[in-house]
Amino acid sequence: MYSSQMLDFIKTVEATREDRFKNEPRRLDANEKQALLKEFHPDHRDSGFGTIEVGNNKGEKAPVELVELLHANSRIKGIKFDFDSPKYDVDVLIIGGGGAGASAAIEAKKAGANVMIATKLRMGDANSTMAEGGIQAADNENDSPQQHYLDSMGGGHYANKPELLKRLVMDGPDAIHWLENLGVMFDKKTDGSMVTFPGGGLSRNRLHACADYTGLEITRVLINEVRNLDVPIVDFTAALELIMDDKGKVAGAVLMNMLTGEYVIAKAKTVIVATGGAGRLHYHGFPTTNHYGATADGLILAYRVGASLLYQDTIQYHPTGVAYPTQLFGALVTEKVRSIGAQLVNIEGEAFVHPLETRDVVSSAIIRECGQRKKGITTPDGAGVWLDTPLIVKKSGASMIEKSIPGILKMFLNYGIDIRKLPILMYPTFHYQNGGIDIEKGGHTKEVQNLFMAGEVVGGIHGRNRLLGNSMLDVVVFGRHAGKAAAEAAKTTTIGKLTLNHVDEYTRKLKDAGIDNDKTSPLLLPNYVRKLHKA
Amino acid sequence: MDTANVNVKLSEFAKVFFDGKPYDVPAELTIMTAMEYAGYRLVRGCGCRHGFCGACATIYRIEGKSPVHFALACQQKVEDGMYVATLPFFPLDRRTYDMEEITPDNQTMMQIFPEIFGCVACNSCTKSCSKGLNTMQYIAYAKRNDLKKCAETSFDCVSCGICSARCPANISHSLVGLLARRLSAKYLTPKSAHTHMRTKDIADGKFDDEINKIMRMPMDDIKKLYDTREIEK
Ligand SMILES: Cc1cc2nc3c(=O)[nH]c(=O)nc-3n(C[C@H](O)[C@H](O)[C@H](O)COP(=O)(O)OP(=O)(O)OC[C@H]3O[C@@H](n4cnc5c(N)ncnc54)[C@H](O)[C@@H]3O)c2cc1C
Ligand code: FES
Numbered sequence: 001m002y003s004s005q006m007l008d009f010i011k012t013v014e015a016t017r018e019d020r021f022k023n024e025p026r027r028l029d030a031n032e033k034q035a036l037l038k039e040f041h042p043d044h045r046d047s048g049f050g051t052i053e054v055g056n057n058k059g060e061k062a063p064v065e066l067v068e069l070l071h072a073n074s075r076i077k078g079i080k081f082d083f084d085s086p087k088y089d090v091d092v093l094i095i096g097g098g099g100a101g102a103s104a105a106i107e108a109k110k111a112g113a114n115v116m117i118a119t120k121l122r123m124g125d126a127n128s129t130m131a132e133g134g135i136q137a138a139d140n141e142n143d144s145p146q147q148h149y150l151d152s153m154g155g156g157h158y159a160n161k162p163e164l165l166k167r168l169v170m171d172g173p174d175a176i177h178w179l180e181n182l183g184v185m186f187d188k189k190t191d192g193s194m195v196t197f198p199g200g201g202l203s204r205n206r207l208h209a210c211a212d213y214t215g216l217e218i219t220r221v222l223i224n225e226v227r228n229l230d231v232p233i234v235d236f237t238a239a240l241e242l243i244m245d246d247k248g249k250v251a252g253a254v255l256m257n258m259l260t261g262e263y264v265i266a267k268a269k270t271v272i273v274a275t276g277g278a279g280r281l282h283y284h285g286f287p288t289t290n291h292y293g294a295t296a297d298g299l300i301l302a303y304r305v306g307a308s309l310l311y312q313d314t315i316q317y318h319p320t321g322v323a324y325p326t327q328l329f330g331a332l333v334t335e336k337v338r339s340i341g342a343q344l345v346n347i348e349g350e351a352f353v354h355p356l357e358t359r360d361v362v363s364s365a366i367i368r369e370c371g372q373r374k375k376g377i378t379t380p381d382g383a384g385v386w387l388d389t390p391l392i393v394k395k396s397g398a399s400m401i402e403k404s405i406p407g408i409l410k411m412f413l414n415y416g417i418d419i420r421k422l423p424i425l426m427y428p429t430f431h432y433q434n435g436g437i438d439i440e441k442g443g444h445t446k447e448v449q450n451l452f453m454a455g456e457v458v459g460g461i462h463g464r465n466r467l468l469g470n471s472m473l474d475v476v477v478f479g480r481h482a483g484k485a486a487a488e489a490a491k492t493t494t495i496g497k498l499t500l501n502h503v504d505e506y507t508r509k510l511k512d513a514g515i516d517n518d519k520t521s522p523l524l525l526p527n528y529v530r531k532l533h534k535a
Numbered sequence: 536m537d538t539a540n541v542n543v544k545l546s547e548f549a550k551v552f553f554d555g556k557p558y559d560v561p562a563e564l565t566i567m568t569a570m571e572y573a574g575y576r577l578v579r580g581c582g583c584r585h586g587f588c589g590a591c592a593t594i595y596r597i598e599g600k601s602p603v604h605f606a607l608a609c610q611q612k613v614e615d616g617m618y619v620a621t622l623p624f625f626p627l628d629r630r631t632y633d634m635e636e637i638t639p640d641n642q643t644m645m646q647i648f649p650e651i652f653g654c655v656a657c658n659s660c661t662k663s664c665s666k667g668l669n670t671m672q673y674i675a676y677a678k679r680n681d682l683k684k685c686a687e688t689s690f691d692c693v694s695c696g697i698c699s700a701r702c703p704a705n706i707s708h709s710l711v712g713l714l715a716r717r718l719s720a721k722y723l724t725p726k727s728a729h730t731h732m733r734t735k736d737i738a739d740g741k742f743d744d745e746i747n748k749i750m751r752m753p754m755d756d757i758k759k760l761y762d763t764r765e766i767e768k
Contacts, residue, residue, distance in 0.1 A: 121578075158758065170746060174737070180726065180727060192724060227631060318754070327563065506596045528571040
């Protein structure tokens with residue numbers, strides 16, 4: 001529940017509600033947006049970034065936490081492995097059991113491949129399970145793939161790779177159709193047509209949802225299908241390094257049982273890395289919406305075999321992370337709350353930004369409000385601004401909240417805050433890595449044969465800022481695609497002699513660059529032991 | 536004055552018991568963050584950390600009181616005198632099926648999950664649900680083959696497995712709900728015609744010209760198009 005001082009501040013929000021209801025804040029023009037981003041978005045800070053000293057992206061900027069992992073030692077440095085009798089020998093090895101991994105597994109299996117999944121935690125302990133807001137696709141009559149392309153290109157600051165974006169928008173409606181056919185419970189009208197919502201940066205109502213449990217519903221159906229297809233799932237098993245063969249192709253991975261520390265070799269004709277994001281690296285000290293295992297492992301694995309990073313310096317901070325209560329610090333309040341009418345309001349009761357600007361713009365505006373302008377509300381963990389949820393009730397009635405965002409309603413009720421009656425406190429939270437490993441439109445990396453990547457670990461589809469609902473879509477579209485492509489490539493692949501020479505070579509490069517430390521990577525899990533870590 | 540100060544101090548920390556051992560932890564923490572604060576390195580029993588994945592099923596009892604409580608460790612604040620046991624894994628009884636072969640008729644549930652008919656209506660599942668769902672009711676719907684109701688009632692399930700650990704009839708509730716939801720969405724809800732049509736039109740090449748056009752457009756023209764595009768209300 002709120003402190004009495006916070007309740008006092010809420011009176012100002014209430015007093016200005018009628019007026020704000022009638023007068024929506026205006027949208028910023030292109031120049032105003034650029035200026036705001038430049039001054040306040042964390043991507044533009046001088047501190048918190050370092051320079052990559054080895055590999056294809058040598059000389060480029062990246063968050064210091066990522067640079068540290070790129071410059072760290074392999075976890076298996078100096079260990080000799082017996083490659084003659086690998087525990088697993090498959091056509092397609094999928095690393096990562098989220099939405100992208102599951103989508104890939106279904107398609108690879110259907111294409112006739114012998115496929116397995118290795119995943120670090122439980123199957124589905126993943127960002128995919130947590131998606132709340134929804135999934136985009138241009139399937140309405142007033143909409144089109146080219147309109148979807150335009151919105152995403154503008155939202156991504158014109159840095160999206162055109163061929164990848166084309167695949168995303170052109171395969172979007174089919175992805176929804178595929179999920180519907182698998183038995184995903186989309187929000188629908190009685191005639192079966194999709195309910196679609198507006199969203200930040202979208203020019204059409206294009207967001208499909210399953211209440212505010214979109215990711216949970218999609219992911220559990222995908223995983224169930226993977227199980228029904230009898231694809232082996234090796235859980236609590238993390239990839240530590242990719243294995244190559246003497247012809248320079250990727251040919252498997254060194255895995256580790258997370259519970260016993262035992263090493264396990266998986267040999268594979270092709271490998272799909274679908275390890276997701278990096279929220280748990282807490283760039284710039286931000287809290288995160290991400291799951292426990294989001295530690296950028298896939299970036300490290302792929303970089304060490306010679307793949308390239310793209311846009312590794314751009315991160316999405318979700319504007320509406322929970323600022324209060326402490327137990328929910330950094331947790332996500334879906335953008336859908338703004339799609340259905342809530343405004344962002346400062347301590348003086350002003351709606352200081354249009355609620356449906358793109359995420360980077362809204363986050364920057366909140367950071368400015370709480371920092372330079374000193375118009376935030378002080379909380380035990382810092383500061384925040386109000387998200388005026390009772391405005392939704394005023395616009396569309398309480399049932400709108402109960403039907404569209406029941407998860408958020410319950411999450412706050414749990415702490416004695418009824419969002420139908422009281423606004424909630426928000427501050428940006430580390431949500432998504434816009435960048436990742438650079439891939440070709442076939443889903444593979446340019447540099448290394450038989451290495452496929454899908455999902456959040458990929459960079460380029462979304463340019464320098466992803467729109468809401470485009471990630472779940474990319475997970476399904478590119479996950480499926482990678483599954484098919486990897487199964488196809490496996491058919492013509494013969495594996496040579498397995499080797500970890502690339503690991504030694506990377507070690508040499510570090511040494512040549514004068515980098516010497518006792519850190520190891522991939523990180524696998526963040527370390528919160530004996531710390532006052534809030535969420 | 537003095538007493539008041541002491542009270543403030545005391546209320547900032549809680550004494551909790553993990554696996555029977557006592558720890559003093561800041562009272563604002565959740566069970567999960569308190570375990571970490573106390574020195575536990577979590578591997579199992581920790582997934583999303585935000586109440587979605589069900590990895591952190593937890594059972595607790597307050598010292599000196601009889602009721603047993605069930606919660607998600609990442610969502611539940613610690614309390615003074617809490618005795619905590621975690622349930623990071625429960626062997627659900629999985630069945631596989633082919634969604635294209637099965638139908639929503641009343642044989643399906645019976646064949647795939649016959650044990651639901653052994654439900655003794657003890658209501659332990661509902662009482663132990665970490666999400667406060669009416670679990671026994673959705674099992675009852677499944678028995679009656681009211682798949683739509685079962686789907687709706689079970690929708691918020693995060694598959695933490697506590698209900699199944701408590702069930703005297705050995706039901707794997709979350710899997711029953713999952714089957715009902717898939718059947719209901721696939722067979723009992725009308726298909727989205729506009730989605731299907733758009734998929735077909737794209738496959739037939741009807742959008743090829745338009746998408747290629749925008750891809751070839753000079754960036755300045757795309758920018759202009761973006762800045763002046765009309766936004767649906
Ligand atoms: C709270 C939240 C809400 C979101 N809401 C939306 C939304 O509404 N719409 C939208 O489009 N997007 C949303 N997103 C983004 C989207 O959910 C993710 O970007 C997407 O699900 C990523 O899918 P993925 O399969 O690539 O990765 P994940 O789903 O994260 O799966 C990666 C898997 O790989 C495993 N793994 C990691 N490292 C290793 C390793 N070394 N070895 C083996 N396995 C490993 C992980 O444990 C995990 O299981 C949201 C994200 C979050 C966190
Ligand atoms: S860790 Fe996912 S529900 Fe608690």
